[in-house]
Amino acid sequence: MKNECYIVRDLLPSYIDHLCSEESSRFVEQHITTCQQCTEYLNQMRGEFDIQEQPEISDRIEQKKPFLKVSHFFNAQKTFTKLIGISFWVGLIVTVGFFIYSLSILSDLDDGREEMQIIEQHKQDIMEKTFAVLSTQDNIDEKALQSIFQEYGGELEHLAVFSTENIDDVTRLKGGPTNIFPIDYSKAVLVIGENGKVTETIIPSDYDIGTVAMANDQWIVQYEYQDSYLGTIENAHQIKHYAPSTWTVFQLPIVFIIITTFILGGWLIQKRITKPVKNILD
Ligand SMILES: [Zn+2]
Incomplete structure (x- = not known):
């Protein structure tokens, strides 16, 4: 081995990592074209580097796996929370719709009852x-x-x-x-x-x-x-004998109020569960 070889070998780790100056790199490359031993040494080093790095990457993937699982879990939770939220708003709109409809039926019934009283x-x-x-x-x-x-x-x-x-x-x-x-x-x-x-x-x-x-x-x-x-007369007769009670008229909106309240409760609980990790995931 020449004296130059020692210098080149000192430089090789930096050369492989592209940390050498341009001049040093050129010096290493020139030497390698003429020195069989140093070329082999370089190839050997490169091989070792690769082998060393490979397990490092797979190690990192292994380390990440639990976090990925948690992340998937919380993403699923987020989607679920969104779905409950949408269900709540849909439920609310349906409830308001039924409520307005029931009010209009009740108002018709009141008009009919008034007419019926006049007829009687x-x-x-x-x-x-x-x-x-x-x-x-x-x-x-x-x-x-x-x-x-x-x-x-x-x-x-x-x-x-x-x-x-x-x-x-x-x-x-x-x-x-x-x-x-x-x-x-x-x-x-x-x-x-x-x-x-x-x-x-x-x-x-x-x-x-x-x-x-x-x-x-x-x-x-x-x-x-x-x-x-x-x-x-017929309308009044219908109301006198077959008119639904106020409770019957409001049955549907009341059922929907109960359902929507349950959905709202579930939504709020679900939001509290996902709140601590919300910022991390966003
Ligand atoms: Zn050499």
Whole structure:
């Protein structure tokens, strides 16, 4: 080995790591082209370096593995938190939607109930007024009945008076105004219509909701609604007998409020779990 060889070998580690100055590098390269021994030494060193570095890299990967697992876990947690968040907002929107819908149903029901009360009140009033006229008269006061009919002109088609003597099965009508299939108008003592006393034959309605009758010992009063008023009557009838309770109307929004509250709770808990690592992962 020449003296130069010792210098070159001192330089080799720095040369391999590209830490030499340009001049030193050139010196090493020139020497290597002429010195077989130093070339072999360089190759040997390079081989060792590679072997040394390889395990280092795989060591680092091994070291990183647990952290990667934790990172994956928390990323999954983050996605999960996001999903719960979205579910909460969707739930909230659906709840508000159902709530508004229920309020509109309730408002319709209130309107219907108001109408129903008016109809029920008119039933009582019409009967009371008509029987008042009948009880004070031996002969029926046609004009008085006509004025009662006019008072409810927007609602009534016919107002008829029967004698209980001509009609069977009067008992069921004595309790108060009752919706019935109309009693045959040909048996009536008097029928009042829009133009006063009705003399032509009336074809009775085949609809029990459209006719109301009531009886005392002597008389039966029966009136029939106008066709144009039947929709209102039907609506009121539906509400009177089949209207859902307020609780039923709000059942759906209440169920959704409960579900959404649970989702909100889960979301807040989940946010608290992921909060400490949020900044690290972002
Ligand atoms: Zn040499």
